[in-house]
Amino acid sequence: xxxxxxxxxxxxxxxxxxxxxxxxxxxxxxxxxxxxxxxxxxxxxxxxxxxxxxxxxxxxxxxxxxxxxxxxxxxxxxxxxxxxxxxxxxxxxxxxxxxxxxxxxxxxxxxxxxxxxxxxxxxxxxxxxxxxxxxxxxxxxxxxxxxxxxxxxxxxxxxxxxxxxxxxxxxxxxxxxxxxxxxxxxxxxxxxxxxxxxxxxxxxxxxxxxxxxxxxxxxxxxxxxxxxxxxxxxxxxxxxxxxxxxxxxxxxxxxxxxxxxxxxxxxxxxxxxxxxxxxxxxxxxxxxxxxxxxxxxxxxxxxxxxxxxxxxxxxxxxxxxxxxxxxxxxxxxxxxxxxxxxxxxxxxxxxxxxxxxxxxxxxxxxxxxxxxxxxxxxxxxxxxxxxxxxxxxxxx
Amino acid sequence: xxxxxxxxxxxxxxxxxxxxxxxxxxxxxxxxxxxxxxxxxxxxxxxxxxxxxxxxxxxxxxxxxxxxxxxxxxxxxxxxxxxxxxxxxxxxxxxxxxxxxxxxxxxxxxxxxxxxxxxxxxxxxxxxxxxxxxxxxxxxxxxxxxxxxxxxxxxxxxxxxxxxxxxxxxxxxxxxxxxxxxxxxxxxxxxxxxxxxxxxxxxxxxxxxxxxxxxxxxxxxxxxxxxxxxxxxxxxxxxxxxxxxxxxx
Numbered sequence: 328x329x330x331x332x333x334x335x336x337x338x339x340x341x342x343x344x345x346x347x348x349x350x351x352x353x354x355x356x357x358x359x360x361x362x363x364x365x366x367x368x369x370x371x372x373x374x375x376x377x378x379x380x381x382x383x384x385x386x387x388x389x390x391x392x393x394x395x396x397x398x399x400x401x402x403x404x405x406x407x408x409x410x411x412x413x414x415x416x417x418x419x420x421x422x423x424x425x426x427x428x429x430x431x432x433x434x435x436x437x438x439x440x441x442x443x444x445x446x447x448x449x450x451x452x453x454x455x456x457x458x459x460x461x462x463x464x465x466x467x468x469x470x471x472x473x474x475x476x477x478x479x480x481x482x483x484x485x486x487x488x489x490x491x492x493x494x495x496x497x498x499x500x501x502x503x504x505x506x507x508x509x510x511x512x513x514x515x516x517x518x519x520x521x522x523x524x525x526x527x528x529x530x531x532x533x534x535x536x537x538x539x540x541x542x543x544x545x546x547x548x549x550x551x552x553x554x555x556x557x558x559x560x561x562x563x564x565x566x567x568x569x570x571x572x573x574x575x576x577x578x579x580x581x582x583x584x585x586x587x588x589x590x591x592x593x594x595x596x597x598x599x600x601x602x603x604x605x606x607x608x609x610x611x612x613x614x615x616x617x618x619x620x621x622x623x624x625x626x627x628x629x630x631x632x633x634x635x636x637x638x639x640x641x642x643x644x645x646x647x648x649x650x651x652x653x654x655x656x657x658x659x660x661x662x663x664x665x666x667x668x669x670x671x672x673x674x675x676x677x678x679x680x681x682x683x684x685x686x687x688x689x690x691x692x693x694x695x696x697x698x699x700x701x702x703x704x705x706x707x708x709x710x711x712x713x714x715x716x717x718x719x720x721x722x723x
Numbered sequence: 724x725x726x727x728x729x730x731x732x733x734x735x736x737x738x739x740x741x742x743x744x745x746x747x748x749x750x751x752x753x754x755x756x757x758x759x760x761x762x763x764x765x766x767x768x769x770x771x772x773x774x775x776x777x778x779x780x781x782x783x784x785x786x787x788x789x790x791x792x793x794x795x796x797x798x799x800x801x802x803x804x805x806x807x808x809x810x811x812x813x814x815x816x817x818x819x820x821x822x823x824x825x826x827x828x829x830x831x832x833x834x835x836x837x838x839x840x841x842x843x844x845x846x847x848x849x850x851x852x853x854x855x856x857x858x859x860x861x862x863x864x865x866x867x868x869x870x871x872x873x874x875x876x877x878x879x880x881x882x883x884x885x886x887x888x889x890x891x892x893x894x895x896x897x898x899x900x901x902x903x904x905x906x907x908x909x910x911x912x913x914x915x916x917x918x919x920x921x922x923x924x925x926x927x928x929x930x931x932x933x934x935x936x937x938x939x940x941x942x943x944x945x946x947x948x949x950x951x952x953x954x955x956x957x958x959x960x961x962x963x964x965x966x967x968x969x970x971x972x
Binding site for chain 1: 777780782783802803806807809810811815817821823834835837838839883887
């Protein structure tokens with residue numbers, strides 16, 4: 328203890344490595360955790376019971392696919408799901424197109440999604456003004472739409488009421504019946520409010536000119552029943568598509584949970600890589616401590632000899648040095664956590680990045696510091712403990 | 724004489740292997756030291772007195788023969804057992820004091836008791852203060868070691884040797900670094916401790932010191948050459964008084 332205080336500069340310098348290392352680990356973990364939580368939060372705003380059916384086999388392998396396999400979701404599938412699916416409450420087919428939307432002299436680029444009226448509750452959109460289009464509109468392929476806040480802001484800069492106004496998307500006129508409540512940007516920086524939602528029939532016939540859906544989204548009865556719902560939907564679609572028993576699915580159903588897990592595991596991998604990189608600096612810091620301790624042991628040979636001659640056992644001496652190195656690394660750890668906390672706070676307050684320090688990372692940091700103290704203090708401590716008191720006391 | 728034997732050496736030999744040669748540092752040394760004796764061990768360098776001191780201090784073990792400290796055989800002991808023995812039975816006083824730097828007198832004296840779990844923090848401090856008062860440093864308890872003179876430092880070292888109430892005090896050239904005056908002061912202190920019944924072994928090459936001890940053992944070439952009781956012990960206090968008064972320079 329005294330030795331640490333009497334060699335302030337040296338102790339602080341060797342602590343510095345630990346401080347930086349721990350702070351780096353803490354910040355990396357905080358950033359990782361923060362990203363994970365913001366993605367999770369966002370995905371849950373789309374509904375945790377959301378199921379997405381996409382054409383084509385599972386593409387997670389990155390294999391190139393036959394374009395015809397992208398056209399497997401048809402009207403018949405939608406109708407079968409509507410009438411037969413047991414664990415699904417709401418269904419909406421989805422067709423999308425992107426292009427320019429015009430109102431008089433104002434225009435903007437946006438995406439137009441063809442959906443059923445169920446879509447809003449599936450993706451947890453709410454109408455701020457006006458109403459949604461109806462099943463009737465779907466049947467008639469009516470040229471009506473619901474627009475996002477960004478589209479309203481771009482096309483009606485003067486603050487006029489957009490309800491009832493007609494806008495043109497790819498030269499097709501759409502009458503606005505409702506405005507969506509804003510969702511803001513998502514964590515990838517995409518504006519979620521830059522969209523137009525119209526009846527899917529309208530988009531299929533008048534804009535995309537296609538007979539297949541780009542996807543079908545549904546809500547499972549509850550999040551817990553997602554797996555049952557997927558099984559049920561798979562059976563319906565396989566039957567509709569007349570797939571043989573040994574054939575692979577020509578569609579993919581993903582639950583929101585699965586999405587979250589995929590996202591989380593990606594985030595986890597990135598976090599682990601970052602933390603490991605930061606961890607290496609801790610290793611280097613540990614070597615620094617070992618170095619300092621070795622110097623300290625040599626410098627204090629005489630003291631060790633004295634302590635031994637007045638009755639200190641090897642164990643007492645090695646404990647003394649171990650405690651010293653643990654103290655150095657643990658103090659460094661405490662300062663590192665504080666410093667890391669400060670950086671994280673800065674990250675939140677100044678850069679606006681959502682970083683959250685997980686409680687366990689602080690505990691792990693302390694544990695790692697003690698471990699570093701023991702591991703890198705052990706060799707110097709043993710060196711001290713094995714000294715011959717006769718030679719040590721006469722050491723000059 | 725029916726006194727208790729504190730130290731008994733039975734034909735102690737100690738050989739060192741230096742390269743391919745064997746050096747016989749001690750070639751069969753036997754003696755007994757009784758409680759309350761003030762023994763000087765003298766010899767020129769190379770006579771084996773340092774080796775003997777290491778043996779007596781349980782820092783080393785004999786190659787052959789046996790050493791009984793307060794009735795306990797030392798030769799077969801493990802390192803940690805010897806450390807414990809040093810802690811309980813021996814008080815060391817070194818030539819160059821060996822105090823911990825930047826540490827107060829009390830803390831230095833407390834050091835041996837740190838390795839004795841029978842003492843609480845409070846008892847440790849009380850014992851240290853008592854030992855410092857015994858060597859006449861009751862007014863310098865909180866002085867740091869670098870704020871003291873050589874004589875004071877050596878007295879702190881003697882207090883440290885006394886604090887565990889040892890069976891024997893081993894002094895290694897304890898006056899070697901001190902001027903004549905402070906040497907006598909330290910000798911006065913040793914004589915006082917002797918008068919109080921302590922057993923003292925004083926290793927030195929200075930023949931003068933033998934005059935103030937009760938017994939003198941002379942070593943040469945690893946053997947005892949002379950072992951005589953001093954019938955006419957001089958008083959160090961008288962010698963100190965006879966010295967010319969210190970001059971300020």
